Amino acid sequence: MIFEDFEKIFHRAAERKGGKRELEMILSIPRTDTELRAIPDHRWLSAFTKKVFQSGMNWQVVRNKWPGFEEVFWAFDIEKMCLIPPEMWEEKARNPDIIRHLGKVMTIADNAQMIKRAEREFGSFSNMVADWPSDDIIGLWRYLKTKGKRLGGNTGPYTLRLLGKDTFILSSDVESYLRAYKIIDGGKDTQKSLKAAQQAFTYWQQQCGRPLCQISQVIAFSSGDNRV
Structure with a gap:
């Protein structure tokens, strides 16, 4: 599977958010281990x-x-x-x-x-x-969903993000991007879709060195109804 170059995604997000400096200022910083x-x-x-x-x-x-x-x-x-x-x-x-x-x-x-x-x-x-x-990271999502109660969907991932664990989020904007670029199809919570999303985010992380949360946010900011 061929993924879009992350620099192109970042450039598109920066244009929508008023510039690279402005975009960097709104990106999350995860907690250290x-x-x-x-x-x-x-x-x-x-x-x-x-x-x-x-x-x-x-x-x-x-x-x-x-x-x-x-x-x-x-x-x-x-x-x-x-x-x-x-x-x-x-x-x-x-x-x-x-x-x-x-x-x-x-x-x-x-x-x-x-x-x-x-x-x-x-x-x-x-x-x-x-x-x-x-x-x-989807393995951690699966752990929360299967071992816990009502922690499936985005509930578990959003809680991880809230407390500082580096994770991407399959928000509506991120999901729309992944579908538009044929990275996922069918239900977003299927193992096939989750594995494809993980593969894409791992690729982008290796390419740019950024935390998953920032990659996720940049993708969301690069499309959808969230212009400055």
Whole structure:
């Protein structure tokens, strides 16, 4: 498969964003592996939970309620979350200080268990994330989807990006580009499409040396309705 030269993509994005300097200023910088390892595991659970609740809901409503979530769920302490009995989860899901949605509240228990298992195997969930290779970032997405709860689609990848793990995102603009250049066809979440996207991003990363998140953003900025 032949991929477009990344320099051409970057030049097109720069033209749409007012110049190379202006484009560079809006690109994300991922955390280093050392910085990722320093993230306490309970912050991952908090971030996953927030993204789960934001899915299909007004994001600002979730943000406004978030202090209540942190208090009701004891700052998402992993050990405590793993010890809560079923009847207490139901009680917490009725608390007016949070958004009352039992199905989404129950993802906290499942995702706490996922994080706990990673902690036993890797020393911490953050260690696992930091060590995950960039040429198989879709493998990390698959881990979150299969081992966790409601972390498929873009929920898992957006959470990784939020906490600083270098990852590309299959946003609507990125997906449109990949389809326009015949890199993917069919469903974007199929293994065939994901592997093709990974192959393309690995190629571009080897070509330009940039982090995946910046490559992803440049591709999105090079097309779609996001001109200056």
